[in-house]
Amino acid sequence: MQRPRFLPDNFILALISAIVLATFLPIRGGMATIYEHATTVAIALLFFLHGAKLSREAVIAGASNWRLHLCVLAATFVLFPALGLAAHPLLSDLLTPGLAAGVLFVCLLPSTVQSSIAFTSIAGGNVSAAVCSASLSNLLGVFLTPVLAGLFLSQAGHAGGSMPAVVHIVSEIVLPFAAGQVARRWIGGWVKAHPKVVKFVDQGSIVLVVYGAFSASVVQGLWHQIPPQALAWLFVADAVLLAIVLAVTYGVGRALFSREDALVLLFCGSKKSLASGIPIAKVLFASSALGAIVLPLMIFHQIQLIACAAIARRAARHAPDAEPVRG
Known part of the structure; x- marks a missing residue:
């Protein structure tokens, strides 16, 4: 079995490179308008492509396990x-x-697909x-x-759900x-x-x-x-947020489901999608505010990969009748 990687992969390195390039060579003026289009x-x-590759058959076929899916x-x-809104006054x-606002936005995103499935498989889940x-x-x-963003971010005092944004969501995403x-x-x-x-x-597309x-x-x-202290607190906030959700999903999974289904709740319920989050943020928020909005998501994404890789490997080692995990 291939060992999950703890170091940033090529995609994360590309995102970091895009941030560094934008820091020293930001696109400006008329070129920025062309780039926006x-x-x-x-x-x-x-x-x-997301719509074309998402299998409705898989959703329908697994719909019988409705209690698990509702928990996820x-x-x-x-x-x-709820955690994001409760923590928002302190984070502000x-x-x-x-x-x-970016941390709150992270809380409103859907789960990942590829990594959730991969970690569930590594751990011996369903x-x-x-x-x-x-x-x-x-x-x-x-x-x-987008609906939750309009509701929660407006309650927290941030723009994110105006009628022009709804039009952009429909035309660019839905x-x-x-x-x-x-x-x-x-x-x-x-x-x-x-x-x-x-x-x-x-x-x-995400790097762009x-x-x-x-x-x-x-x-x-x-x-x-x-x-700098705000960046340090951001790492702490993302890590604590993930730890709380992992603890809750782990506890609920052990109480309600078999080991295999509990792992699904643990991995699918604790993840947030970078692939969906950055494009949705681009539609919802003004360009000048977007960098600060997506930075918490990028940090959360890497923390969740490192944490879930460690959890998946440990679960694989303790699976019933598991072969030793090498590496």
């Missing part, structure tokens, strides 16, 4: 937002307003249920996350996603047969958005507005 097209293509959705769209004192739960979370997240679902019957096989192409579009987001934010003085 290019990223809009990239996001539409990204969600079109409750962790993703109830527990996380410890962080900058943009970073505090992979088919993980496919269903993660897919269902992403399907609902396309609609729920319609391409729905078109991908419709086109799945014709192109679903091609999408499945060319995962590297899909991955390139997926990750490339990150560079554009941080460029606009740097021009507005992002790094002058974020003191």
Whole structure:
């Protein structure tokens, strides 16, 4: 069995490189406007492919395990937002307003798909249920996350749910996603047969958005507005948030489900999707504020990968009749 990697992968390194490049060579003026249109097209293509590769059959096939899926959705769209909203007054004192809004935004996102399934498989969990739960979370997240963002961020005093934003959400996210679902019957096989192409579009679009987001934010003085202690507290906030959700999902899973299903709740219920989060943020927030909004998500993403990799390997070693895990 291949050992999960604790160091940043090439995608994370690309995101870090985009931030560094934007810090020293931000895109400005007329080129920024052209770049904005290019990223809009990239996001539409990204969600079109998300719609084309998301298997409705997997969601329907696993729907019988409804208690498990409801618990995963409750962790993703109830527990996380409740924690984020409860912690927001404290975070507003410890962080900058943009970073505090970014942490709250993290709490409103759907679960990941690939890594949730991968860690469930490594740990010896119910992979088919993980496919269903993660897919269902992403399907609902396309609609729920913008609604929750408008509700929670407005309550916390941040913009994020105006009518122009709703129009952008429909045109840039919902319609391409729905078109991908419709086109799945014709192109679903091609999408499945060319995962590297899909991955390139997926990750490339996110890197483009990150560079554009941080460029606009740097021009507005992002790094002058974020003191070092705020960044330190941001790491702590993301880590504590993840630890609380992992503890709750672990406890509920042990109390209500078999070992295999409990692992699904643990991994699918504790994750947040970078692939969906950054494009949705780009649609919801002004370009000048976007860098601070997505920074908490990028940090949370790496923390969750490191923590869940360690948990998955430990669970694999203690699985019934498990072979020794090497490496």
